Amino acid sequence: MASRLAQSAPSEGQRTDEEKGLGPGAAARRLDAAGTSVVVRRCIEDPELIHYDSQIVKYVTRAIESAVDRAARSFPAVVLTGPRRAGKTSLLQHMFPNASYFLLEDPELVARVRADPQGFLDAARTPAILDEVQNVPEVFAHVRARIDRRPRRAGQWMLTGSQDAPLMQGVTESMAGRAAVLRLLPFSARETPKVSLLRGAYPEVVARPGAARLWFSSYVQTYLERDVRAALAVRDLATFRRFLALVASRHGQILNKTALAAPLGVSVPTITQWLGVLETTAQILIVPPFYENLGKRLIKSPKVFIADSGLACHLLGIDSQAELAKSPFIGALFEGFVAFEVAKIQANAGQRQQLYYFRDEQGLEVDLLVPGRSGEIRLIECKAARSVTPSDAAPMQKLAEALRRTRRTPVSVRLDLVHEAPKAGATTSAVAPGVRALPWQGFLDTM
Known part of the structure; x- marks a missing residue:
């Protein structure tokens, strides 16, 4: 199966004239004899095409589709979480084209559902997609009641949400054992x-990298106005915006809540609450430390990254490859990019996140640590460079030696030195005994 490249584009009935292709763009202005845009007609004729802002683009298959399909065949409900604009709606509408669809962000619909959730669900044709369902928690108990009437009927309710905490609270309280939960x-x-x-x-x-600056600006504003205001009832959104930029400036660093609170003039509990909002709305990636009895004093605070590297670059004011290459943040940005790609692979397989870092008080640090099957441990060092040297692998070698020495049973430790490389030079090489140097594309293929 495949999903739309313009994952978050609204349905045809909800789009503005410009989004429907009636704005700038010669292709969109060309009409056939029936008065239909040539672009729109081509999309109607070929289900593998979508129309987005006067462009025709091919679907891009989402890796999570097989997990969604298995879940829909096994559970009455599927809950799909993930950040706003990641493509949850488009994925479900593509996979379940005959399902009825309800966007629970429309004020009129939300008011109607809250007034009579039972009547709303009685009128809904199943299978049904309830989008951004955390906005109307009243429906959870009624969905559960309908599931309990026909518990063996799978794939009837598809629920999405951009705020994990309220969504998962509703799922935990009302739909335990009745719903599969996946993250896109x-x-x-x-x-x-x-x-x-x-x-x-x-x-x-x-789909449109040339419009990235405008898109990210709009995304941040929408995120603040909808998700942040809804989650916290924050009145001073300007301070929260400064907080978001401050977190970006600490990208890839060990989390220090006091250092975040001081320049904003807020309390540490407030910072804790705000970080919770960023995490539950999937705007940050928290990488906890790896604990192991190695006879060392270990750092116990997590690292924090802005999850999407494009958003991180936007918040840091980086808008071109030249600016990125000169940025003092490039190393941390590359590390976060690799970490988020690993997190995506795990999420797309329906697995929980297993991603750690290691650092002790003597300064020994390894960027990423990923437990594998059968007890294997992968140590990963990320270098935003076209070439690497044996000295780059030294921290991993020291940690691998300590792991092998302290474990009671033999452990397989895999050491990967991940770096930037021209596509033409995407080869694997050994830079030190037991260490592989791979361009990041090749590394991801091994996960």
Whole structure:
């Protein structure tokens, strides 16, 4: 199956004239004899095409589709979480084209559902997609009641939400054992080679990289006005915007809440609450430390990244490859990019996130650590450079030696030195005994 490249574009009935192709664009202005835009007609005739802002683009298959399909065959309900504009709606509408669809962000519909949730669901044809369902938590109990009437009927309710905390609270309280929960993140590099460090992976940016600056500005504003205000009832959104920029400036660093609170003039509990909002809306990636009894004093605070590298670059004021190459943040941005790609691979397989870093008080640090099957451990060092040296692998070698020495049973430790490389030079080489140097594209193929 495939999903739309313009993942978050609204349905045809909800689009503005410009989004329907009636604005600038010669192709969109060309009409056939019936008065239909040539672009729109081509999309109607070929279901593998979509129309987005006067452009025709091909679907991009989402890696999570097989997991969604299995879930829909096994559970009465499927809950799809993930950040706003990652493509949840488009994925479900493509996979379940005959399902009825309800966007629970429309004020009139929300008011109607809250007034009579039972009547709303009685009139809804199943299978049904309830989009942004966390806005109307009243429906959870009624969906559960309908599931309990026909518990063996799978794939009847598809629920999406951009705020994990309220969504999962409703699922936990009302639908335990009745729903499969999956997480959709923006495009992965496995899904499209157009994912990049500078522009990131949001579908609409991938479709139109030239409009990235405007898109990210609009995205941040929408995020503040909808998700942040809804989650916190924050009155001073300007301070929260400064907080978001401050988190970006700490990209890839060990989390220090006091250092975030001081320049904003807010309390540490407030910072904790705000970080929780960023995490539950999938705007940040939290990488916890790896704990192991190695006879060392370990750093116990997590690292924090802005999840999407394109959004991180936008918040840091990086708008071109030249600016990125000169930026003091390029190393941290590359590390976060690789980390988020690993998180996407795990999420697309329906797995929980297993991604860590290691650092002790003597300064030994390894960027990423990923537990594998059968007890294997992968140590990953990320270098935003075209070439690497044996010294780059030294921290991983020291940690691998400590792991092998302290474990009671033999452990397989895999060491990968991940770096930037020209596509033509995407080869694997050994830079030190037991260490592989791979361009990031090749590394992801091994995950």
